[in-house]
Amino acid sequence: MAHGPAMRRPPSLWRKLDATARWAFPGALLVFGLVVLGMPFGMPGQAELRPVFAMACVYFWSLYRPASLPALLTAAAGLLLDLLGLTPLGLWAALLLLLQWVTIALRRRLVPAKFLFTWGLFTAFAALVSFLAWAGQSLLYASLLPLWPTALETLFAAGLYPGLAALLIRAHRGPAAVELT
Amino acid sequence: MIRLSVPFRQALSRLTFPVMLVVSLGFILIGRADQGFSDRLRAELDDVLAPAYMLVSGPIQAAEHGTGAIGHLFTLSAENTELRAENARLLQWQEVAMALEAQNNALKASMNYVPPATPTYSTGEVVADLGGVYARSVLVLVPPANGNPQSLVGAVAMDGRGVAGRVVEAGGRSARVLLITDLNSRVPVALGADGAPALMTGTNGPNPALLYWAPGQPPAEGAMVLTNSQGGAFPPGLPVGVVHYDAQNDPVVLPLANLDALRLLRLFSYPDNLPVLTPIPHTKPAATHSRKR
Numbered sequence: 370m371a372h373g374p375a376m377r378r379p380p381s382l383w384r385k386l387d388a389t390a391r392w393a394f395p396g397a398l399l400v401f402g403l404v405v406l407g408m409p410f411g412m413p414g415q416a417e418l419r420p421v422f423a424m425a426c427v428y429f430w431s432l433y434r435p436a437s438l439p440a441l442l443t444a445a446a447g448l449l450l451d452l453l454g455l456t457p458l459g460l461w462a463a464l465l466l467l468l469q470w471v472t473i474a475l476r477r478r479l480v481p482a483k484f485l486f487t488w489g490l491f492t493a494f495a496a497l498v499s500f501l502a503w504a505g506q507s508l509l510y511a512s513l514l515p516l517w518p519t520a521l522e523t524l525f526a527a528g529l530y531p532g533l534a535a536l537l538i539r540a541h542r543g544p545a546a547v548e549l550t
Numbered sequence: 551m552i553r554l555s556v557p558f559r560q561a562l563s564r565l566t567f568p569v570m571l572v573v574s575l576g577f578i579l580i581g582r583a584d585q586g587f588s589d590r591l592r593a594e595l596d597d598v599l600a601p602a603y604m605l606v607s608g609p610i611q612a613a614e615h616g617t618g619a620i621g622h623l624f625t626l627s628a629e630n631t632e633l634r635a636e637n638a639r640l641l642q643w644q645e646v647a648m649a650l651e652a653q654n655n656a657l658k659a660s661m662n663y664v665p666p667a668t669p670t671y672s673t674g675e676v677v678a679d680l681g682g683v684y685a686r687s688v689l690v691l692v693p694p695a696n697g698n699p700q701s702l703v704g705a706v707a708m709d710g711r712g713v714a715g716r717v718v719e720a721g722g723r724s725a726r727v728l729l730i731t732d733l734n735s736r737v738p739v740a741l742g743a744d745g746a747p748a749l750m751t752g753t754n755g756p757n758p759a760l761l762y763w764a765p766g767q768p769p770a771e772g773a774m775v776l777t778n779s780q781g782g783a784f785p786p787g788l789p790v791g792v793v794h795y796d797a798q799n800d801p802v803v804l805p806l807a808n809l810d811a812l813r814l815l816r817l818f819s820y821p822d823n824l825p826v827l828t829p830i831p832h833t834k835p836a837a838t839h840s841r842k843r
Contacts, residue, residue: 408606408607408678410606410610416683416685417683432694440569441570444570444573444574447574450578452592452595453595453680453682454682454683454685455592455681455685456682456683456685458580458581458591458721459575459579462573462574462577463575463578466567466571470567509578509582510733514733535610540699
């Protein structure tokens with residue numbers, strides 16, 4: 370670390386910008402992805418895809434870089450998801466926070482685990498969280514909502530996590546990597 | 551950056567989770583207590599995002615219209631014969647319609663019929679299909695409303711063929727239309743020629759269900775479904791769909807409107823037909839004013 374006066378100089382503006390951009394990447398990607406997935410592509414199942422994307426991002430970043438996804442940002446993303454997805458305001462915010470909390474609590478065991486295990490656990494979490502979303506919405510609407518979107522979300526979670534994780538790992542190592550200075 | 555002591559920072563980071571969780575639960579409570587709160591937030595967000603949706607939906611629609619231009623060449627002659635046959639059939643229907651219109655006018659004249667007030671309408675392009683997991687709605691770009699965007703709330707949205715839904719929120723340049731297939735949609739309808747009343751309720755599926763028809767008078771398969779003015783939310787006689795019995799032998803409505811691919815919607819504002827109990831956002835400010843005075 371202490372190799373000379375060059376390292377001890379206060380970081381330049383560009384350096385600070387770079388560090389900030391790297392720090393902000395996970396949150397920005399989450400919000401940007403939610404907005405893009407809200408766009409009218411006319412894909413079937415697009416509505417179910419949005420919460421799955423949010424869950425995958427929160428799970429991945431909480432696992433590998435919790436500092437970049439503070440609780441405030443998770444709550445904000447959840448509120449955005451509620452506003453875009455017509456769910457009761459605050460429901461997904463609470464659910465994403467719960468997911469993040471559980472993930473961070475299990476972090477020490479999960480980070481060294483095999484990918485297959487983290488994938489399976491994410492699928493289980495996604496099933497649980499989407500079931501909770503169904504239960505919460507049924508409760509708030511005071512009517513029994515159909516359960517098939519929960520199953521679809523679980524399927525999406527199982528199918529899409531490896532691909533998304535591959536992209537996020539690449540980002541985690543490349544453009545969003547934290548500089549070790 | 552504010553410098554904080556390490557134990558204080560740790561305590562703070564431990565506190566953020568419960569605090570944010572409580573805040574989210576508080577949002578749920580606020581949303582329960584005041585439905586308008588989340589609606590207003592949504593309308594504002596929709597207004598901000600509408601231009602972005604427009605940018606994306608434009609090319610997609612262009613691609614939908616443009617692709618297949620070469621494919622059409624091969625089916626051109628088959629399509630032409632089909633269209634000629636259909637044209638002949640439609641001309642026959644036109645004659646029937648003209649005869650019926652003449653008869654209708656004669657009957658109206660003999661009954662001293664007073665026509666209902668003509669609604670004002672605006673046409674809007676559908677820019678986003680904003681269905682949630684348990685919701686069916688579309689976002690429509692509307693011309694900047696003269697003065698009060700809230701006057702659009704409650705307007706009946708129709709595509710070329712039938713009722714598609716009602717406007718539930720309106721902002722400066724966009725309005726959200728709750729489709730008749732949404733779980734929260736309830737439309738009073740009249741069935742068949744004698745106008746038997748029933749309620750059409752959205753199920754989140756493609757075809758809304760029919761409830762509360764008169765016992766002993768089940769809706770007939772193929773009967774026309776029109777809106778009913780009961781409750782005052784809809785004007786009478788707008789075409790909605792056709793009765794059909796599904797696999798479980800429950801009556802459902804096959805909507806006339808092409809709800810999967812809505813492109814343009816006309817929003818009809820019927821100013822005076824909202825029921826007494828409907829919360830009318832655009833009259834709220836006036837009410838509070840009068841109370842203050």
